[in-house]
Amino acid sequence: MFQQLKNIDTAFKYVRLISVLIILASTGISIYSIMYTMKLLREKEKRIFVIANGKVFEAFAEQRGNMWPIEIRDHVKMFHFYFYTLQPDEKVIKRNIDKSLHLADNTASKEYDNLRENGYYTSVIAASISQEIEMDSVEVDINKTPWRFTYRGKLKIIRSSSIVTRSLITEGTVRVTQASDNNPHGLQIERWHVLENKDLIETKR
16 A cells, blocks of 8 residues: 555656646747747837839838938938939929928028029029039038038039039038928938039030
């Protein structure tokens, strides 16, 4: 009888040991599953999709602060592109100027008003002039805010008889604002002004 009780006690110990092992294994698997799931969710949150030219591209999100120099340079580049890209078409001029003014403060609108009052856009339309801009560089001081930038580029004024190439140097500051469809980077150019805009070369067509 004692031997039978001893066997039962031994069997009970084995059952208890196996039960403890099963509980520990289940707990470990559960913890691993939770951690793995959370990792997958974090990685999924970093995935973003960008639509460009009607196509969808997958990208990965980064901390925005790490991308400030790139975002600022692109913002400044696009502002100058829209402000200075002109065609002898009033609707095209208005559309581009409107896009540029969403990216800057009233210093840009004042420059636009000065050009308009001096008849610059009227002469572009009357003389069938096209104007293009090519960026050379954008220097940004990222060490303090608002960030100061210097833009360097070349303007091409295309007439029926000639092409005039002009140097363009501007400067200003950039601060963070609210992102929108009209301002995807959520940045705004302030205290913008032209330092240089002079003829470099004129070529006959």
